[in-house]
Amino acid sequence: MSFIPMRAAVFTFILAMASAPALASEEAVQAMEEYLEFVDYGGATIFPEQIPKEDWHKFHVIDARDKAQYVKEHIPGAVNLEWRQVLAQKASIPRNKPVLIYCNTGSLSAQAGFALRVAGYDNVRILQGGFSEWKAKGGLDAAARAMGPVGH
Numbered sequence: 784m785s786f787i788p789m790r791a792a793v794f795t796f797i798l799a800m801a802s803a804p805a806l807a808s809e810e811a812v813q814a815m816e817e818y819l820e821f822v823d824y825g826g827a828t829i830f831p832e833q834i835p836k837e838d839w840h841k842f843h844v845i846d847a848r849d850k851a852q853y854v855k856e857h858i859p860g861a862v863n864l865e866w867r868q869v870l871a872q873k874a875s876i877p878r879n880k881p882v883l884i885y886c887n888t889g890s891l892s893a894q895a896g897f898a899l900r901v902a903g904y905d906n907v908r909i910l911q912g913g914f915s916e917w918k919a920k921g922g923l924d925a926a927a928r929a930m931g932p933v934g935h
Contacts, residue, residue: 832929
C-alpha cells in the first residue's frame, strides 16, 4: 500500500471512529468508567519537586518521547518507550515498583499513563509538566530548590 492510500485509509478509520462512538467496546468503556470513579483528583500526577534527589533511583522512569529526543537529552536512568507503545510493550514495565512516565510537557505521557492505569498499572505516575518543567525546576535537584535555603 502506498503512502497516500494508507493515509486515506487511516483518515477514513478516524472519521468512522469519531462519528460512530457506538463502535467502542463496551468492556473498554466500562474499564474507563471504573478507573474514573477510582482515580484521585490529581490523576496520578507528581511534580518534579515532590521527588527528592535520593529517591529518583526508586522509580522505573519511562521517557515517552521519540528516540531522537531521548538520545539528545533525558532524565538520568530513564528508558525510552514511546508513548504509543506502552500497552504493546507493557511486559517491560514493572508492577512491583513505582513507575514515572514523562514526555516534553506531560500531555502525551498523560495519555500513556491513563492507558496503563486502565490496564491495571496502579503504580504509574505522570511527571507533571514533563521534561521541560523538570529541567526548569532544577532536574534531579528540583525538590531541594523548592525547599530553598533554611533561614533563621
